[in-house]
Amino acid sequence: MIRIDIQIELNYEIAAAGADFVFNIHAAHTPSQSISGEHLSLSQAVPQRLCTAPQTGNRYLYVHAGPGDLRVSYLATVDLLHRFADPAGIGEVPIRDLPPEVISYIYPSRYCQSDRLLRLAAHEFGGLPRGYCRVLAIQDWVTRWVSFTSNCSTTNTSAVDTLIEKVGVCRDFAHLMIALCRAVNIPARFATGTDYGADPALGPPDFQAYVEVYLDGGWYIFDPSGTGIPMGFVRFGTGRDAADVSFATMFGGVRAHAPVIKAVAVPDAAAGMVLPHHCAEALSTDSGPVPADAAV
Numbered sequence: 066m067i068r069i070d071i072q073i074e075l076n077y078e079i080a081a082a083g084a085d086f087v088f089n090i091h092a093a094h095t096p097s098q099s100i101s102g103e104h105l106s107l108s109q110a111v112p113q114r115l116c117t118a119p120q121t122g123n124r125y126l127y128v129h130a131g132p133g134d135l136r137v138s139y140l141a142t143v144d145l146l147h148r149f150a151d152p153a154g155i156g157e158v159p160i161r162d163l164p165p166e167v168i169s170y171i172y173p174s175r176y177c178q179s180d181r182l183l184r185l186a187a188h189e190f191g192g193l194p195r196g197y198c199r200v201l202a203i204q205d206w207v208t209r210w211v212s213f214t215s216n217c218s219t220t221n222t223s224a225v226d227t228l229i230e231k232v233g234v235c236r237d238f239a240h241l242m243i244a245l246c247r248a249v250n251i252p253a254r255f256a257t258g259t260d261y262g263a264d265p266a267l268g269p270p271d272f273q274a275y276v277e278v279y280l281d282g283g284w285y286i287f288d289p290s291g292t293g294i295p296m297g298f299v300r301f302g303t304g305r306d307a308a309d310v311s312f313a314t315m316f317g318g319v320r321a322h323a324p325v326i327k328a329v330a331v332p333d334a335a336a337g338m339v340l341p342h343h344c345a346e347a348l349s350t351d352s353g354p355v356p357a358d359a360a361v
Contacts, residue, residue, distance in 0.1 A: 066144055066145065066146050066336075066337050066338055066339070067144070067145040067146075067147075067296060067297060067330065067338065067339065067340075067341050068101075068142065068143070068144050068145075068330065068331040068332075068333065068338045069142070069143050069145065069259070069261065069297060069299050069328055069329065069330055069331070069341075070140075070141075070142050070143075070327075070328070070329045070331055071092070071139075071140070071141050071142075071143065071259050071299055071326070071327065071328045071329075072138075072139075072140050072325075072326070072327040072328075073090050073137075073138070073139040073140075073259075073324065073325070073326050074136065074137070074138050074139075074324065074325040074326075075088075075090070075136070075137040075138075075313060075321075075322075075324050075325075076134070076135070076136050076137075076321075076322040077130070077134070077135045077136075077137075077315075077319050077320065077321050077322070078133075078134055078135075078319070078320040078322075079130050079131065079132050079133060079134070079135055079317065079318065079319055079320075080132060080317065080318025080319070081132045081318075082132070082317060082318060083129065083130060083131045083132055083317060084129075084130055084315055084316060084317025084318060084319045085127070085128070085129050085130075085315075085316040085317060086126075086127070086128040086129075086130065086313060086314065086315055086316070086319075087125055087126070087127055087128075087311075087313070087314040088125070088126040088128065088137065088312065088313050088314075089123060089124070089125055089126075089257065089301050089302045089310055089311065089312050089313075090126070090137070090139050090301060090312050090313070091103070091105070091115065091124035091126065091139065091141075091301065092124075092141050092143045092258075092299050092300070092301060093121070093122040093123055093124060093300045093301055093302060093303075094117065094122045094124070095122045095300065095350060095351070096351055097145060097146050097147055097148065097349075097350045097351065098122075098143060098144070098145055098146075098299070098300055098350065099143070099144045099146075100141055100142070100143055100144075101142045101143070101144055102140075102141065102142045103139070103140060103141035103142070104138075104139070104140045104141075105126070105137075105138070105139050106137075106138045107128065107130075107135065107136070107137055107138075108134065108135055108136035108137075109130050109131060109133075109135055111128060111129055111130050111131060112128070112129055113126060113127065113128045114126070114127040115127075120166050121302065121303050121304070122300075123301070123302040123303065123304070123310065124301075124302075141299075142331075143299045145296070145297075145299070145350075147286075147296065147348045147349060147350055148283070148348075148349040148350075148351070149344070149346040149347070149348065149349075150281075150285075150346060150347045150349060151346065151347070152196075152197040152198065152201065152345075152346070152347045153197075153198075154281075155196055155197035155280050155281045155285070155347055156195060156196045156197075156280065156281050157195045157196055157199070157251060157280060157281075158252075158279060158280065158281065158282065160250055163252065163279070167252045167279050168252075169305060170247070170252040170253060170254045170279065170305065171247055171250060171251075171252045172247070172305075173244075173247065174305040174306045174308070175223070175305075175306055175308050176222075176223045176224060176240045176306040176307055176308065177223075177224050177240050177243045177244040177247060177255075177305070177306050178223060178224055178225050178244060179224075179243075179244045179245070179246075179247035179248040180248075181225055181244075182224070182225070182228070182244050182245055182248045183248050185228075185245075185248070186245050186248035186249045187248075187249070189206060189245075190202060190203055190206075190245070190249050191249060196280065197280055197285065197347055199249070199251075200246060200251060200278050200280065200285075200287065201287075203242055203245050203246055203249075204242055204276075204287045204288075204289045206245075207238055207241050207242045207245070207289040208238070208289050208290070208291045210228070210231060210241075211227060211231055211232060211233050211237065211238055211241065211289075212231060212232050212233075213232075213233070213234065213235075213238075213267065213290055213291075213292060214232040214233065214234070215234060215267065215268050216234075217230075217232045217233060217234065218230075218232070218233050218234060218236070218237050220307075222236075222237055222240075223240060224237075224240040224241040224243070224244035224245075225244075227240060227241045228241055234274075234290070235260075235273055235274040235275065235288075235290040235292060235293075236274040236307055238274075238289040238290040239255055239256075239274040239275055239276050239289060239290070239307075240255070240306055240307070241289070242276050242287065242289040243255060243276055243306065246276075246278055251278060251279070251280075252278065252279035253276055253277070253278045253279070254276070254277050254278075254279075254284070254303050254304065254305065255274065255276065255303065255304050255305065255306045255307055255309065255310060256274070256275050256276065256277050256286075256298075256300055256302070256303045256310075257272060257273070257274055257300070257301045257302050257303075257307075257310045257312060258272070258273050258275070258298045258299045258300045258301050258302075259272065259273055259298065259299045259301075259326055259328040260272070260273035260292065260293045260298070260326075260328065261273075261293050261294050261296075261297030261298060261299075261328050261330070261341055262293045262294030262297055262341060263292045263293045264292065267292060269323075269325075269326075270326045270327055270328060271324070271326055272301075272312050272324065272326065273292075273293055273298055274290075274307065275287065275288045275289075275290075275293075275295065275298060276288070276289060277303060277350070283349040283351045284349060284350060284351055285347050285348060285349050285350075286298065286348045286349075286350055294341045294342065294343055295341075295348055296341035296342060296343075296344065296348060297328065297330060297341030299328065300350065312324075
């Protein structure tokens with residue numbers, strides 16, 4: 066088991082009319098991710114509502130803030146219990162056998178225009194053996210094709226843009242990999258959380274975007290950016306692409322400052338807690354229905 070202590074601080078300057086926010090910074094409730102303690106604080110005494118999406122475990126915090134400064138702080142201790150599997154034994158699921166909750170992850174979406182990459186995907190990956198190994202080949206192709214470059218893209222950058230420009234951040238790597246998977250009929254979704262194990266030379270700790278692919282009845286983690294250690298990623302949300310799981314969506318006049326994020330692994334041999342590490346096995350983190358949150 067992996068235990069991660071996370072700390073997030075977000076700071077905003079809000080115009081005179083006030084603003085509405087939808088945050089997705091709470092650790093998700095999933096069968097492989099449990100929260101042993103968490104605390105949220107706001108610098109303004111304003112209404113707030115926390116809700117959970119039943120199929121994904123995504124937790125959304127709705128806030129209406131008044132003018133002035135707003136500081137949002139979130140602390141949590143999260144335990145991760147992944148399912149390990151032999152990559153050689155993991156196959157793809159025929160479209161006819163996909164469960165209804167997975168179908169939406171095989172279609173094109175705003176940032177993952179898989180319908181524009183059909184010829185490329187068929188040429189590069191269409192002849193490969195089906196299963197985990199083919200998805201790994203797609204991940205490795207994206208990792209080689211795109212160079213990680215900070216501040217090189219915007220919120221409008223799509224998978225096709227990244228393919229052309231060959232540079233991006235973790236969000237862009239994820240969108241391109243997802244689009245290529247969908248182009249060969251493999252369901253893939255966008256996941257957000259905290260990074261872990263990234264090289265400090267890439268910049269301060271940040272939110273992490275990565276990929277989950279549906280194979281053999283479960284969701285498996287992939288990190289096409291290659292910047293972190295997937296075993297240490299704490300999941301906040303999953304969706305079709307970044308439009309579904311932005312860590313903060315703002316409505317109104319708002320100036321945002323850079324987030325401050327820390328994710329620290331807590332080893333405890335007596336309790337079976339180990340440090341995240343790269344491994345040869347496939348990591349599965351299946352999600353399922355969870356109870357809704359009460360207001361906080």
